[in-house]
Amino acid sequence: MRYTTIPMVPGPVTLHPDVLAALARDYPSGQVDEAFMPLYTHTGVALGALMGTANDVVLMTGEGMLALWGALKSTLRPGDKVLSVGTGVFGDGIGDMAASIGCEVCKVSLPYDETIGATREALAPIEEAIARFRPHMLTAVHCETPSGTLNPLAALGDLRRELGVPLFYVDAVASVGGAPVEADAWGVDLILGGSQKCLAAPPSMSFVGVSPAAWERIEEVGYQGYDALAPFRNVQRQGRCPYTPYWHGIAALAAGAEAILREGMDNVFRRHAEVAAHCRKRIAELGLSLWTAPDAVNSPTVTVVNLPEGTSWPRWKQALLERDLAITGSFGPMAGKVFRIGHMGTQAHFDLVDAALDVIAGTLHDMR
Numbered sequence: 001m002r003y004t005t006i007p008m009v010p011g012p013v014t015l016h017p018d019v020l021a022a023l024a025r026d027y028p029s030g031q032v033d034e035a036f037m038p039l040y041t042h043t044g045v046a047l048g049a050l051m052g053t054a055n056d057v058v059l060m061t062g063e064g065m066l067a068l069w070g071a072l073k074s075t076l077r078p079g080d081k082v083l084s085v086g087t088g089v090f091g092d093g094i095g096d097m098a099a100s101i102g103c104e105v106c107k108v109s110l111p112y113d114e115t116i117g118a119t120r121e122a123l124a125p126i127e128e129a130i131a132r133f134r135p136h137m138l139t140a141v142h143c144e145t146p147s148g149t150l151n152p153l154a155a156l157g158d159l160r161r162e163l164g165v166p167l168f169y170v171d172a173v174a175s176v177g178g179a180p181v182e183a184d185a186w187g188v189d190l191i192l193g194g195s196q197k198c199l200a201a202p203p204s205m206s207f208v209g210v211s212p213a214a215w216e217r218i219e220e221v222g223y224q225g226y227d228a229l230a231p232f233r234n235v236q237r238q239g240r241c242p243y244t245p246y247w248h249g250i251a252a253l254a255a256g257a258e259a260i261l262r263e264g265m266d267n268v269f270r271r272h273a274e275v276a277a278h279c280r281k282r283i284a285e286l287g288l289s290l291w292t293a294p295d296a297v298n299s300p301t302v303t304v305v306n307l308p309e310g311t312s313w314p315r316w317k318q319a320l321l322e323r324d325l326a327i328t329g330s331f332g333p334m335a336g337k338v339f340r341i342g343h344m345g346t347q348a349h350f351d352l353v354d355a356a357l358d359v360i361a362g363t364l365h366d367m368r
């Protein structure tokens with residue numbers, strides 16, 4: 001069995017060596033061991049630093065979607081009003097998820113190649129929708145991975161505070177550790193992350209920063225289930241998790257987060273921004289075009305490129321795989337039209353992106 005040597009999929013990414021080392025250890029007694037609770041606590045603090053929050057950080061066994069569902073089900077009851085801001089598959093998907101649990105949902109959907117406004121004036125349509133609908137919760141996505149965009153959230157956070165929306169829910173799964181996330185400054189109550197993107201750990205863990213207001217609401221709603229946040233409130237005090245914790249997964253998250261903190265968050269964010277700019281420049285030099293609109297904010301973690309003319313997604317993917325490059329297509333309105341290069345975490349490196357772009361250049365040359 002052989003795996004592709006140029007991994008450029010936007011999650012799961014290639015594992016960080018420290019993550020591999022953490023996974024290779026044995027943790028025989030699980031949470032009974034007295035080293036467990038310090039590990040749980042310190043992992044949450046490290047992830048909180050990456051998310052810009054001093055709030056409690058809950059660590060759950062299961063990939064990002066678990067946190068997305070668990071945070072909604074734990075804070076919403078049927079009939080609650082949710083306003084979802086969507087600039088892509090995940091943003092609108094969160095609105096659909098809230099509707100599926102019986103909430104009354106108002107979707108403010110923008111084109112999937114755009115990002116939300118960074119100024120108060122640009123947010124006028126969202127302001128109007130909030131003023132009219134009076135939601136209990138506002139939801140947004142930081143990095144829309146299927147579109148390759150990064151939504152500015154500071155102005156939206158200000159707007160939400162001013163209009164008094166009780167809860168603000170943000171999916172930052174594909175940006176935590178690759179771009180500045182300022183959950184407390186933006187006033188986010190539920191900030192969501194996953195292990196397999198910039199943290200360079202396997203698809204096994206998700207985490208949620210929970211504000212005091214969100215905890216209050218969680219107690220009120222009283223949702224119970226495998227994905228419920230409520231039982232995690234007292235993990236430290238009780239010295240145990242609601243179910244057997246996946247120690248390897250937590251240790252892997254800690255290793256991924258520490259590697260970022262050791263390199264320095266600013267250095268890591270700069271590396272992502274520079275590698276992404278380099279990737280986009282080389283794409284343009286090859287005569288290819290980006291999916292994103294000229295005035296949208298491109299994500300530093302993933303680049304979405306329109307398929308070269310005269311090829312199809314299956315043919316393009318196969319041609320690249322045969323040359324040892326793994327990339328992905330996309331979903332929703334982008335499906336079959338674009339390909340995605342994931343330069344996040346361990347994949348945000350010039351030599352890797354150059355190797356990928358060399359393969360793309362060679363493949364284009366052979367096809368023409």
Ligand SMILES: *Cc1c(COP(=O)(O)O)cnc(C)c1O
Pocket residue numbers: 011063064065066068090141143144145146171173174194196197203
């Ligand atoms: C990856 C990702 C998730 C989580 O999806 P999984 O399938 O659980 O990995 C959620 N939101 C965004 C924006 C993502 O990129």
